Amino acid sequence: xxxxxxxxxxxxxxxxxxxxxxxxxxxxxxxxxxxxxxxxxxxxxxxxxxxxxxxxxxxxxxxxxxxxxxxxxxxxxxxxxxxxxxxxxxxxxxxxxxxxxxxxxxxxxxxxxxxxxxxxxxxxxxxxxxxxxxxxxxxxxxxxxxxxxxxxxxxxxxxxxxxxxxxxxxxxxxxxxxxxxxxxxxxxxxxxxxxxxxxxxxxxxxxxxxxxxxxxxxxxxxxxxxxxxxxxxxxxxxxxxxxxxxxxxxxxxxxxxxxxxxxxxxxxxxxxxxxxxxxxxxxxxxxxxxxxxxxxxxxxxxxxxxxxxxxxxxxxxxxxxxxxxxxxxxxxxxxxxxxxxxxxxxxxxxxxxxxxxxxxxxxxxxxxxxxxxxxxxxxxxxxxxxxxxxxxxxxxxxxxxxxxxxxxxxxxxxxxx
Amino acid sequence: xxxxxxxxxxxxxxxxxxxxxxxxxxxxxxxxxxxxxxxxxxxxxxxxxxxxxxxxxxxxxxxxxxxxxxxxxxxxxxxxxxxxxxxxxxxxxxxxxxxxxxxxxxxxxxxxxxxxxxxxxxxxxxxxxxxxxxxxxxxxxxxxxxxxxxxxxxxxxxxxxxxxxxxxxxxxxxxxxxxxxxxxxxxxxxxxxxxxxxxxxxxxxxxxxxxxxxxxxxxxxxxxxxxxxxxxxxxxxxxxxxxxxxxxxxxxxxxxxxxxxxxxxxxxxxxxxxxxxxxxxxxxxxxxxxxxxxxxxxxxxxxxxxxxxxxxxxxxxxxxxxxxxxxxxxxxxxxxxxxxxxxxxxxxxxxxxxxxxxxxxxxxxxxxxxxxxxxxxxxxxxxxxxxxxxxxxxxxxxxxxxxxxxxxxxxxxxxxx
Numbered sequence: 001x002x003x004x005x006x007x008x009x010x011x012x013x014x015x016x017x018x019x020x021x022x023x024x025x026x027x028x029x030x031x032x033x034x035x036x037x038x039x040x041x042x043x044x045x046x047x048x049x050x051x052x053x054x055x056x057x058x059x060x061x062x063x064x065x066x067x068x069x070x071x072x073x074x075x076x077x078x079x080x081x082x083x084x085x086x087x088x089x090x091x092x093x094x095x096x097x098x099x100x101x102x103x104x105x106x107x108x109x110x111x112x113x114x115x116x117x118x119x120x121x122x123x124x125x126x127x128x129x130x131x132x133x134x135x136x137x138x139x140x141x142x143x144x145x146x147x148x149x150x151x152x153x154x155x156x157x158x159x160x161x162x163x164x165x166x167x168x169x170x171x172x173x174x175x176x177x178x179x180x181x182x183x184x185x186x187x188x189x190x191x192x193x194x195x196x197x198x199x200x201x202x203x204x205x206x207x208x209x210x211x212x213x214x215x216x217x218x219x220x221x222x223x224x225x226x227x228x229x230x231x232x233x234x235x236x237x238x239x240x241x242x243x244x245x246x247x248x249x250x251x252x253x254x255x256x257x258x259x260x261x262x263x264x265x266x267x268x269x270x271x272x273x274x275x276x277x278x279x280x281x282x283x284x285x286x287x288x289x290x291x292x293x294x295x296x297x298x299x300x301x302x303x304x305x306x307x308x309x310x311x312x313x314x315x316x317x318x319x320x321x322x323x324x325x326x327x328x329x330x331x332x333x334x335x336x337x338x339x340x341x342x343x344x345x346x347x348x349x350x351x352x353x354x355x356x357x358x359x360x361x362x363x364x365x366x367x368x369x370x371x372x373x374x375x376x377x378x379x380x381x382x383x384x385x386x387x388x389x390x391x392x393x394x395x396x397x398x399x400x401x402x403x404x405x406x407x408x409x410x411x412x413x414x415x416x417x
Numbered sequence: 418x419x420x421x422x423x424x425x426x427x428x429x430x431x432x433x434x435x436x437x438x439x440x441x442x443x444x445x446x447x448x449x450x451x452x453x454x455x456x457x458x459x460x461x462x463x464x465x466x467x468x469x470x471x472x473x474x475x476x477x478x479x480x481x482x483x484x485x486x487x488x489x490x491x492x493x494x495x496x497x498x499x500x501x502x503x504x505x506x507x508x509x510x511x512x513x514x515x516x517x518x519x520x521x522x523x524x525x526x527x528x529x530x531x532x533x534x535x536x537x538x539x540x541x542x543x544x545x546x547x548x549x550x551x552x553x554x555x556x557x558x559x560x561x562x563x564x565x566x567x568x569x570x571x572x573x574x575x576x577x578x579x580x581x582x583x584x585x586x587x588x589x590x591x592x593x594x595x596x597x598x599x600x601x602x603x604x605x606x607x608x609x610x611x612x613x614x615x616x617x618x619x620x621x622x623x624x625x626x627x628x629x630x631x632x633x634x635x636x637x638x639x640x641x642x643x644x645x646x647x648x649x650x651x652x653x654x655x656x657x658x659x660x661x662x663x664x665x666x667x668x669x670x671x672x673x674x675x676x677x678x679x680x681x682x683x684x685x686x687x688x689x690x691x692x693x694x695x696x697x698x699x700x701x702x703x704x705x706x707x708x709x710x711x712x713x714x715x716x717x718x719x720x721x722x723x724x725x726x727x728x729x730x731x732x733x734x735x736x737x738x739x740x741x742x743x744x745x746x747x748x749x750x751x752x753x754x755x756x757x758x759x760x761x762x763x764x765x766x767x768x769x770x771x772x773x774x775x776x777x778x779x780x781x782x783x784x785x786x787x788x789x790x791x792x793x794x795x796x797x798x799x800x801x802x803x804x805x806x807x808x809x810x811x812x813x814x815x816x817x818x819x820x821x822x823x824x825x826x827x828x829x830x831x832x833x834x
Contacts, residue, residue, distance in 0.1 A: 013629050015455045016599070017446025018640055020439060024460070029434025038432045039467075041460035043441070050456075074621070110610060182433070193527065204491070212430050223435055278723075284709025285702035288723045292701025295777055295810055303729035305722055306695075306705045312720035312763060316733070346729060360712050393712055 002178045002227075003036045006058040009043040010051060010069035010079055011153055023068045023151075023158050030162055035176030036064065037227075046070060051082040055148065059086075063146050064170060069153030071136040073115040083150060084123050087143060091121040097137050100130045129165045133157045140169055147173060180227045183238045185245055186255045188219040188406050195220050198248045202241060209237060217395045218402035219254075219261070254409055261405045262290045268412040269300040276408075277346035278304040279317055279338035281329065282356035282372060287401040302346045307338070317341045328367065330355050332384045335373035339384075343377045351377040352404055356387075358396045372400045376407050383407070419595045419644075420453045423475040426460040427468060427486035427496055428570055440485045440568075440575050447579055452593030453481065454644075463487060468499040472565065476503075480563050481587060486570030488553040490532040500567060501540050504560060508538040514554050517547045546582045550574045557586055564590060597644045600655045602662055603672045605636040605823050612637050615665045619658060626654060634812045635819035636671075636678070671826055678822045679707045685829040686717040693825075694763035695721040696734055696755035698746065699773035699789060704818040719763045724755070734758045745784065747772050749801045752790035756801075760794045768794040769821055773804075775813045789817045793824050800824070 007024045014021050021043055028038040039062060044050045051070070058065040070079030084091045098120035105112035119136050122128050129138035129151075136152040138161040149166055151158045187195055192215040196203065199222065203211045212223040224241050226234045246253060255264045269276060278301075280287050288304040291297055307313040310329050314321055319337045327333040335353040343351025356372030363369035368388070375384040385407060389399040424441045431438050438460055445455040456479060461467050468487070475482040487496030501508045515537035522529035536553050539545050546555035548569065555578040556567040566583055568575045604612055609632040613620065616639065620628045629640040641658050643651045663670060672681045686693060695718075697704050705721040708714055724730040727746050731738055736754045744750040752772040760768025773789025780786035785805070792801040802824060806816040 009458075012627060013631070013640075014442075014458065015445055016449050016597070016627075016642060017442045017444070017455070018599070018629055018642075019631060020437065020442045021458070022437060025431075025434045025437050027434070028432055032433050038434070039462055041426075041431065041438070041458070043458035045456055076623075108610070180433070182435070193525075206493075210429060210433075212435055214430075214436060223430075225433060225435075280702075283706075284714075284718075285697075285705025285707075285721060285723070288702025289700075289706045289814075290702075292723075292725065292775075293811060293814070297701075298725055298779075301701075302726045303722065303724050303733065304702060305720065305733075306702070306709075307720050308709065308715055309719045315762075316720065316722075345732075358709075362715075394710060397706075397710070 003064065003174050003176050004062045005031050005036050005038045005064040005066060006040045006042065006062040007038060007066045007068070008054055008058060009041070009153070010046060010067065011043070012046050014043045014069075015045050022155055023153065026155070026159060027066050027068075027162060030167055031064075031170075032180045032182070032225075034167055034171050035178045035180050036170065036174070037180065046076055046078060048078055048082055048085075051079065052086040055083065055086040059143060059146055059148060063174065065146070065148045066166075067148065067150040068158055071119065071150060071152045073113065073119055073135065079150060080118075080121055080123070083139075083141070083148070087123060087141070087148070089124040091123055094120050094122040094128055097122060097128045097130070100137070101135050104131070104135050129161050131157055131161070133160060138165065140166070178227055178229055179231050179234050180225060181234045181238060182223055182225045183242060184257045185222045185224070185242065185249075185253055186219055186259070186261075187222065187249055187252050188254050188261065188402055190220070190249070190252045192220055195222070195249070199245060202244060205241070209241070217391060218398045251410060251413065254406065260290075260294075261402060261409065262294050265405050265409050265412065266291070266294040266297055266300065268409060270296070272412055274350055274412070275300050275302055275348040276350050276352070277302045277342045277348040279342040279351065279353045280304060280306050281308060281313070281338070281354060282358040283354050283397050283401050283404070284308065284358075286397050287352070287354065287404055290401055290405070302348050305342055313338070317345070330357055330367055330371060330373065332373045332375070332386060335375040336377065336382055336384045339375035339377035340382060349378060350408070352408065353377070354400060354404055356396070356400055358393045358400075360393060370396050372396070372403070374400065374404045374407055376411060378411070381411075383411070420481065420591050420593050421479045422448050422453050422455045422481040422483060423457045423459065423479040424455060424483045424485070425471055425475060426458070426570070427463060427484065428460070429463050431460045432462050439572055440570065443572070443576060444483050444485075444579060447584055448481075448587075449597045449599070451584055451588050452595045452597050453587065453591070454597065463493055463495060465495055465499055465502075468496065469503040472500065472503040476560060476563055476565065480591065482563070482565045483583075484565065484567045485575055488536065488567060488569045490530065490536055490552065496567060497535075497538055497540075500556075500558070500565065504540060504558070504565070506541045508540055511537050511539040511545055514539060514545045514547070517554070518552050521548070521552050546578050548574055548578070550577060555582065557583070594646055595644055596646070596648050596651050597642065598651050598655060599640055599642045600659060601674045602639045602641070602659065602666075602670055603636055603676070603678075604639065604666060604669050605671050605678065605819055607637070607666070607669045609637055612639070612666070616662060619661060622658070626658070634808060635815045668827060668830065671823065677707075678819060678826065679711050682822050682826050682829070683708070683711040683714055683717065685826060687713070689829055691767055691829070692717050692719055692765040693767050693769070694719045694759045694765040696759040696768065696770045697721060697723050698725060698730070698755070698771060699775040700771050700814050700818050700821070701725065701775075703814050704769070704771065704821055707818055707822070719765050722759055730755070734762070747774055747784055747788060747790065749790045749792070749803060752792040753794065753799055753801045756792035756794035757799060766795060767825070769825065770794070771817060771821055773813070773817055775810045775817075777810060787813050789813070789820070791817065791821045791824055793828060795828070798828075800828070
């Protein structure tokens with residue numbers, strides 16, 4: 001069975017659908033990384049009876065109960081009181097926590113509202129976690145061999161405490177004897193149905209292996225999760241499955257785990273010592289934004305021209321008006337010239353040109369919404385590809401920027417010169 | 418009390434933290450729009466006993482139970498079986514559903530795997546919802562005056578069924594007598610602590626009013642939610658609170674409800690018949706991406722130069738090397754010239770220039786990470802502002818693009834010429 005955890009999130013804003021609850025996912029992902037499986041996520045309203053009974057139920061069913069939310073300084077924040085009641089423990093004023101809260105306000109040049117000292121109350125036997133971002137402390141509360149963890153609902157505060165304090169504590173306290181390891185394989189350029197078809201038997205694996213396939217507009221991720229007591233066995237199983245998948249999907253796989261396509265491309269550009277410039281039309285800056293989202297991109301990325309209007313295509317990229325008139329701004333000819341001319345103007349090794357129709361207006365029968373030409377120009381080679389992307393404006397922009405990066409990746413992997 | 422709902426999401430991928438569960442939020446937000454409050458979100462593993470007991474518990478506690486996930490064609494998809502068991506109802510083969518599934522595959526030129534016909538099984542008394550995107554049908558199941566709704570876990574499939582079938586059905590079935598209405602007020606340019614201070618008493622309102630404040634790196638949203646039987650009363654209360662907030666926060670408020678800052682700016686540019694060009698450095702294309710994310714932006718947006726390197730600032734924006742050398746690329750002088758020169762080059766009414774240090778490298782004591790200069794140039798006016806943003810690379814990019822749009826908004830609201 002192994003160690004099990006429940007995550008309880010408290011807040012009317014979750015019940016009204018006002019916020020997306022990312023805390024539960026964060027907690028479960030990180031618990032899995034130390035071999036602890038979550039068996040339940042529960043979100044409830046700011047109601048004392050519900051909170052008290054939920055804490056009690058979860059402490060019966062699981063070894064670890066993570067609570068988030070309701071630790072703020074206002075009267076609506078009733079989690080602390082409810083913890084006290086459900087455990088039948090007194091709340092004691094903690095000097096260390098109080099001093100930390102006072103410092104929090106002083107450092108920011110603010111006057112501490114009296115209310116905030118409520119946050120210095122700590123259930124008997126609890127270990128407080130000082131908050132380096134906000135004012136509410138977290139709590140680690142041992143309860144008859146189990147652990148109740150209470151954390152603030154603000155995601156960045158919860159994340160920090162979870163990584164820095166909660167995980168190391170739980171690891172030490174429970175010595176989870178199982179390893180849960182996941183490997184993510186990232187695929188682009190192939191529709192989900194094709195990936196499904198090619199991996200059909202692999203996706204059906206079960207037992208200590210769990211397979212998942214998650215489609216996104218611009219990429220598909222396949223996740224292998226293996227649970228076992230033996231670390232070497234876990235690694236060997238993952239390696240074997242990964243190898244099989246690689247053999248079948250080949251260079252449709254662009255990366256692994258948290259790596260983004262722009263990071264992969266950035267690594268390749270750095271390795272091959274190539275510089276890049278970009279001319280965008282329908283993607284409107286998204287491609288440049290993704291490229292410059294990678295730290296260190298200034299080493300290979302020189303500049304981009306976002307030539308949205310025809311006039312700017314002519315003026316800044318020197319694309320002859322006759323060519324635009326003859327073939328249209330959305331054409332292979334124009335995209336290729338965009339790629340070539342930005343490369344020459346910016347004096348980079350590679351130029352990318354994108355021209356298309358992102359919609360929702362501007363489509364015609366001959367040139368429908370989603371039609372996008374992407375060109376890559378290097379000294380000895382120019383290629384241009386035609387795509388027809390489905391979806392709304394933002395999805396078409398995302399898919400087009402992805403296809404451009406993928407074109408570049410493939411060329412960089414082959415012997416681009 | 419009113420009608421209450423529970424949302425149960427089924428899937429090991431949620432428990433492992435592999436996916437963010439957006440279905441629960443979507444369901445609650447939309448239920449609230451027709452006056453139904455959610456009192457619980459529960460996510461559980463693909464385990465028959467857990468699923469069966471969760472369905473039974475929720476049907477005891479709530480009037481409406483929404484299930485998502487586990488309706489696929491594979492052996493792992495056990496939700497249908499569990500529904501049958503928990504309600505003690507037989508699953509009957511439904512011809513209409515079967516035909517629809519066959520058509521789904523035929524339309525896509527695919528051979529239907531035999532497994533998929535499992536999806537044509539429907540619990541006795543259930544009303545199937547045909548799926549226009551995937552193959553799994555949804556189900557509306559009346560249970561002793563209550564309703565169990567089962568929907569596929571794939572978000573886009575669930576969203577469509579929810580809007581098209583589930584909401585109209587529930588509205589007709591339950592005639593919710595309460596109205597839950599929310600109004601979102603969007604604020605930028607003011608830190609959260611200041612907003613809190615200015616709205617302290619308003620944020621404490623309770624009773625049939627629920628107030629929420631949600632900080633994001635680049636903006637703060639304040640949500641007013643009012644629940645009452647009387648529509649006019651609800652609207653009057655919201656109007657009154659909104660007016661109070663407007664009086665206190667004035668032009669720090671940039672928009673309402675779902676409107677983004679780039680949409681507000683786009684509306685203003687269109688109304689004032691002004692055209693725009695942009696020169697970005699540290700934001701790397703994000704500002705242009707946001708501007709062109711708005712449908713119809715080609716009417717006012719002409720072009721952008723993403724001049725990442727100093728050479729490109731000189732070459733494309735004609736910024737003298739001496740000025741770059743004297744003041745540095747990150748300076749008010751350079752940002753102002755970027756704004757002015759892109760405006761002149763692109764022949765637009767307004768030019769924006771941004772230069773800064775997004776990090777994580779490149780900061781110095783004199784020019785730290787997060788230092789950003791933003792300039793706006795118009796025929797009769799040039800302004801330049803200095804900012805110091807905190808956060809990681811992506812957060813600094815987001816904050817800088819927001820500050821640029823906000824500068825533009827404020828100028829467009831005054832008498833920019």
